[in-house]
Amino acid sequence: MPITEQQLLQILPNASHVAGVFVPALNTAMAQFGITTPLRMAAFLAQVGHESAHLAAVVENLNYSASALQATWPSRFPAALAAQVARKPEQIANIAYASRMGNGPPQTGDGWKFRGRGLIQITGWVNYQACGAALGLDLLNKPELLEQPVYAALSAAWFWQSNGLNALADNRKFEAITKRINGGLNGQADRMEIYARALEVLA
Structure with missing residues (x-):
């Protein structure tokens, strides 16, 4: 069940400038990694939506005070x-x-x-190496490939599947998914808000 641009914009209303580019990328990635039920898609879109500031950021911002x-x-x-x-x-x-x-x-x-890139920030040599091997990409020499929408989405879906997040999504264990992605519960209120919208739109 592919997602439409209209559905994506209902879930991530701030993504209007990139939705057209990301819909095919997300659909390809979700199909390839088994993110194909409303529960899985809702959880995935909520997490990548938060992590990427509504698909606007595919590279980690390290401009810290x-x-x-x-x-x-x-x-x-x-x-x-x-x-x-x-x-x-x-x-x-x-x-x-x-x-x-x-x-x-x-x-x-x-x-x-090897700073964070993609819709779920793949970070570090080991993760770039594993992600590249899974996707058939030379990410160690071309890490910037993860900034392209198709690979930004595929890397996130690869991370999702390889960390067992489909099973957690099936059981609505949304907090556990956040912890596995984030290490904590940063931005959980925003993630939950997007998740609730996604469940409604995809029901």
């Missing part, structure tokens, strides 16, 4: 360092994501190269 850096990554950004790199996204990424998720140390630039 010093105080936001300390709040988000307290162990990685002591006060002096936070002040030094505030509002410098590339430096922030290289420190925040250094020596994690398969990335090398800050000087390799891996943090910036």
Whole structure:
């Protein structure tokens, strides 16, 4: 049951400028990864809608202030360092994501190269490698492919299926889905709002 542009705009009203591009991309991705029932589609669209600011953002925004850096990554950004790199996204990424998720140390630039991309932010060398292998893409050399609507959607659907989120969606375990994507419950009110709309539209 593919989604129509009209349905997508009822679910994500702020996506009007990109809906036409994303409808075929989302339909292809959802069909390929088994996101094909109203329950699964509603949960998926709510999560990707929130994560991407209604399909507007397919690359992670790392333009943090010093105080936001300390709040988000307290162990990685002591006060002096936070002040030094505030509002410098590339430096922030290289420190925040250094020596994690398969990335090398800050000087390799891996943090910036493999920052969050796609509708569910794929982040880190290991995840780019796994996603690329699953989709048949060389994401280690061309990470920016995930900024294209078709691959932004496919990477999100791959992440969804490979993390067992269809089963959680079947059981309406929406909070558990958020935790698996986000690590916590950031933005849960907005996610729930979109989910409620999606369930209504797709019923």
